[in-house]
Amino acid sequence: MSTAPAPGQIVAGALAPHPPHLVYAENPPQNEPRAECGWEVLRWGYERLRADLQKKQIDVIIVHSPHWKTTQGTHVLALPQFQGLSVDPIFPHLFRYQYDLRVDVELAHAIVAEGRAAGLELQPMENPKFRVDYGSIISCHMTRPTWDLPIVAISSNRAHFDFGNEVGEQLQVRLGEATRRAVERTGRRALLLASNSLSHRHFTVEPALPEDMTHEHIYHHGQYLWDMRMINHLRAGRSRQALAEMPDFIDGAISECKDGSLTWLLSALGFPAYPAELYGYGTVIGTGNAIMGWDPARAEAR
């Protein structure tokens, strides 16, 4: 299948979680630590996601990352190029990655403008010494390791979650709508990535060999039940139901959805009523991770 979508639309969306373990296990040249194996089920899931995305014509990747944490508004990378060394502060022994990426500055400013027009607080990030967060880098690497596309990285805005999960959700819904309008206005064919895990309670200890898979399992059965519930909603096209349950999911499964990435994505996609493709589910140091994709074209064809 080779599709040439019309410009000015979101051509695909993906839930693309960012455990550094996945990059570590893959041993790409950019990453300094070396591994012998690990988390294959998730990595194969990413492989299938990449294969599906290869069939699409994509101009830009927009990634919403839980690991660029801001409180005063949503911030957007807005300089043409960033390069440097990304060292994961939590897992520095797994992820020390040399990145070199391009930014679609015009689209970045369009997102800022659309967000502001919707009454949201948005700020372009224009400090050339800024270090791009590892969540954005990992999700982009796993989805598009060739780095041949420019990206726009969006911070997770925590301020409204401080007042309650529902309040935070509302902000992310509006940000998703603003992002869609910016894509349409700039004529981009955009891939959107929500860079978050599902349930998110970690072990606080690690085996001596990080990739020793005998130790990999969900931290708590309740998390697993929650993850399956949310995945089933999304696979059945019940994304509005997923949104309705998101505040409880966040609390009940200590979900990384609290940073708003998945809500932003579902909103930008117009809360799909068509099924998401599940590419893989697996745990990483006790957290639950699903790789899922939404393809509006396939939905239309149905």
Place this chain on the structure above:
Amino acid sequence: MTTSTARTPTGSVELALLLPRMPHPLLCPDGGPGVRRLADGYAAARAQLDALKPDLLVIYSVGWHSILGHLLQSDPRPTWTHVDEEFHALGAIDYSFPVDVPFTEVVIQRATARGLAARGVNYRGFPIDTGTLVAKQLLDPSSQLPVAIVSCNVYADRAETIILGKAVRDAILSSGKRVVVAAVSNLTQRLFPRPVPLTEDRVSSRQDDEWNQKLLEIFAEGRLEDVSQLARTFAAQARADARLKGVWWLAAAAGAHNGYRGEVLAYAPVQGAGCAVVSLRPDASAAAQLEFDEDDVDIFRGDRGVLAGGEARAPAAAPTRAPPTPAPAPASAAPAAAPPAAAAPPAAISAPPSVAPPTAAARSSTPISTSAAPAPVGAYPHARRVGDLLFLSGVGPRQPGTNQIPGGPVRDAEGRPLPYDVAAQTRAVIENVRRILEAAGSRLEDILDVTVFLIDMDRDFAAYNAVYNEVFASIGATRTTLAISALPTPIAVELKVLAAARGPA
């Protein structure tokens, strides 16, 4: 960095500081009146530090998050350019400063000995958090003073954070150094959702502001340990920065007392957050009454069995069993030994509504805890019944409720030995054993086997044995007496007891 041994034969905490973590006092000190006050407060703290000429500055910043236990900076000279993820428009912070790696390694050893997971990080470009850098640059702009930096574990609650502080204190006392300890944390952390002009800044919530001021009154009286004890209340009432964990750490690292001359050097808002510079100089004459409502913990026992799977993940009400022994791994990949105590998952995780929560496995044993016995210093019950047997956790002489030790503690807070009465301690231990047995429906006469731990066999055996004989001669339990190097609290004797259970299980 040698110390002037004439003044202080062992290491000491010379000054404890609570410092704001916002970058503004460093990057835009004249941005507004509040930021100016904080910058001046930082300058006053720096003057106090300069006057002391310390050997070392130890920093715990709530902005350095870790998950795998605690991380400690082990790069002898971290060098990089840092840009804050939120306040990137204020500019960059260039840094290069010395880290006291040998001291850091001692902290790691002491933390590990106290049951924590801790390791050093020595990676080029490792991201150091804004708060740590702001504190370090403003207290020592010339980057001459060696620093040790400790992370803040996002899951750590009070016990783990206090034990981390104690591990740092262990290292300080054994280092012979004169040390300044600094917790980098705002008081309250509710930022305005949109930037406000710094000239119009205020603490974003009046409730936060009032609680901050109440806390600062107590700080000004030098009552650091009282503030630490108040942290949970504060966090329940105000939007505390990281639940005020920084104060838990600071109080424990500085010695868990109220004997300070306290000074609030500045209090001001930054974008709605409540920020203060507080200085606490140890001063025995200022010692205020101590009243411990919260347990004083020494060893961490939680959340370490999770990797082994199975039992460790059972819900809280399920039987606590040792995790299964893993199969032998290749030599290079041997997993670290986990303590047998199984960890209950945090209460916060729940099953989704329409799915029945996981049912517990059949109960084969019942934990027994009682307020009539001293509170455990770790994650264990007082006793556990299995069939017709009662297994008691190790019992010491601490008094339930007060933690006071009959016959006196064996050492003071600085680790200096004290005279103590082992006979009085032994009586108190046996009394505690009796209370636990009675809570489980048994009596002293039901004891089958006793293991006795003494910290000084030569000094204490005779006196302990006399008291033991008074009670146990008629019981006839088997007994083993061992000498060991230390017990987790400052006590001389502890009993491990196995008894017969009475009545239906």
